[in-house]
Amino acid sequence: MVAQHTPGGLGFGLREAVDEIRESFASRPTTSRASRGDVRTALLVALLEGPQHGYQLIQAIEERTSGAWKPSPGSVYPTLQLLSDEGLVVPEVTGERKVYALTEEGRAVAVDASTGDLPWESPAARRAERAATLPKAGARLAQAVVQVQSSATPDQAERAAALLDETRRKLYSILAED
Secondary structure: HHHHHHHHHHHHHHHHHHHOOOOOHHOOOOOOOOOOHHHHHHHHHHOOOOHHHHEEEEHHHHOOOOOOOOOHHHHHHHHHHHHHHHHOEEEEEOEEEEEEEHHHHHHHHHHHHOOOOHHOOOOOHHHHHHHHHHHHHHHHHHHHHHHHHHHHHOOOOOOOOHHHHHHEEEEEEHHHOO
16 A cells, blocks of 8 residues: 555555644744733632642643643743732742742632633633634544545445545535524
8 A cells, every 4th residue: 555655655645634634733823912911810710729830730720721822932931920929829939830829819819700701611712612613623624534545445435435435415504503
């Protein structure tokens, strides 16, 4: 099956197409830009779980949004400094990292913020999460197609092609719905 992976072989163009799809999804931002207030609220609420350093806070927010929002260090660290200046968090150097903990006042503000609309529950956050879901599923499907292309028997490849055609028709039928 070496011929499939050479220029002009059956698998050659498919692999390039999958690579292009993967690159186009990777280059698109899957996160929406959050306001300073959203970053501030998200950090305060995340710190309710206990002291954390900046990278842990970024990961916590990303996890809460299922990957739809990952605040940048350029927005997190200045906001942590602002919260420190306001007396809501206290930085403590532990090893080589600066760990942030809520002060009593910060805990009260964070608890109050956690009862309101959280940034990861906003309509914009939900749209960003939905926007990331379909491209990721498409990339996983493309990877499966490449695997089938390179390993399937002729009968399996024919059944896979029929399934892809049926799936394509069903996708278009979804768009045709009211």
